Amino acid sequence: MDVTTVKHLHIVTPTIHSTPLSKLAGFQVFLKLENLQVPGSFKIRGIGNLCQKAAEKGCKKIVCASGGNGGLAAAYAARCLHIPSTIVLPTTTPEFVAEKLRDQEATVVVHGSVWDEANQHALKLTNDPDCVYVHPFDHPDVWEGHETMIVEAQEQLPSPPDVVVASVGGGGLLCGVIQGMQKVGWGHIPVVAMETVGADCLNVSLREDKITTIPAITSIAKCLGALTPCTQVFSLCKKYKVISQLCTDKQAVEACLKYADDHRQLVEPACGASLAAVYSGILNDLQTQGKLGQVRSALIVVCGGSGVTLDALYKWKNEYEL
Numbered sequence: 001m002d003v004t005t006v007k008h009l010h011i012v013t014p015t016i017h018s019t020p021l022s023k024l025a026g027f028q029v030f031l032k033l034e035n036l037q038v039p040g041s042f043k044i045r046g047i048g049n050l051c052q053k054a055a056e057k058g059c060k061k062i063v064c065a066s067g068g069n070g071g072l073a074a075a076y077a078a079r080c081l082h083i084p085s086t087i088v089l090p091t092t093t094p095e096f097v098a099e100k101l102r103d104q105e106a107t108v109v110v111h112g113s114v115w116d117e118a119n120q121h122a123l124k125l126t127n128d129p130d131c132v133y134v135h136p137f138d139h140p141d142v143w144e145g146h147e148t149m150i151v152e153a154q155e156q157l158p159s160p161p162d163v164v165v166a167s168v169g170g171g172g173l174l175c176g177v178i179q180g181m182q183k184v185g186w187g188h189i190p191v192v193a194m195e196t197v198g199a200d201c202l203n204v205s206l207r208e209d210k211i212t213t214i215p216a217i218t219s220i221a222k223c224l225g226a227l228t229p230c231t232q233v234f235s236l237c238k239k240y241k242v243i244s245q246l247c248t249d250k251q252a253v254e255a256c257l258k259y260a261d262d263h264r265q266l267v268e269p270a271c272g273a274s275l276a277a278v279y280s281g282i283l284n285d286l287q288t289q290g291k292l293g294q295v296r297s298a299l300i301v302v303c304g305g306s307g308v309t310l311d312a313l314y315k316w317k318n319e320y321e322l
């Protein structure tokens with residue numbers, strides 16, 4: 001790809017009406033299909049934006065620590081921009097994801113058992129001033145890039161939704177979603193922030209009313225596995241109407257399985273967490289509790305993810321007796 005001819009590295013994704021999810025929910029459900037991004041998830045929006053800006057300033061190398069999707073986006077962006085990349089992965093990352101990174105011409109380094117440890121190592125590799133460190137969720141350029149999915153959705157939807165649903169790892173996606181919503185005049189619309197039990201640093205932080213580091217990631221949704229949420233997401237959650245909700249790994253996997261049948265697409269449990277808001281009746285419960293007002297339509301960010309295969313889904317299906 002010649003970067004002098006492209007405006008940005010992400011594609012404009014469709015926002016579709018989902019008949020099966022709408023039937024289940026009892027209101028209209030729309031899906032922003034970020035799983036269709038070329039590197040497999042929404043991450044290319046923010047990371048593509050950061051890398052493109054760095055390239056314009058003359059950056060010579062891109063370094064990123066990521067359990068997969070952030071790294072894939074960084075490697076893809078670097079390849080499009082003709083810049084070498086090094087991606088640091090924690091040991092929990094499946095080998096086939098590492099292979100996908102190498103396919104994008106990235107150098108893969110495996111270090112640490114969780115993202116935070118991989119990230120410490122990536123920071124050490126970034127001493128050279130020409131080398132750009134790509135934080136997968138904690139950077140204004142990342143949030144700015146993610147904002148574009150909401151700007152697009154606003155143009156694609158017949159009318160504004162009554163609620164938006166997005167998954168939370170370190171909170172970069174949620175920052176972009178909230179900032180995008182401010183931009184298009186959706187600031188009054190509530191956002192349901194989904195995490196899985198065991199990858200729930202935002203939920204814990206909001207309950208403790210301070211930014212809190214959880215001791216370990218015990219969820220299978222490894223891409224939601226940041227130990228600490230970014231400061232920006234914590235302050236945006238205090239400022240706007242964000243409802244933090246949890247689902248179990250079983251509910252996230254069940255949502256992935258049902259979504260595969262309903263829409264014929266594979267997504268990671270990290271994304272299943274958002275789909276579980278409908279498949280497990282979480283939005284319905286919030287509505288019954290009077291926390292959402294009247295919901296006529298919902299927009300779910302289908303954040304996607306490459307860390308899933310038919311075999312993995314089948315294994316989880318058996319493990320959770322689904």
Ligand SMILES: Cc1ncc(COP(=O)(O)O)c(C=O)c1O
Binds near residue numbers: 167170173226306
């Ligand atoms: C598929 C998927 N969904 C959601 C997230 C969470 O994003 P964030 O860390 O920006 O909150 C990630 C992070 O890697 C991801 O890969």
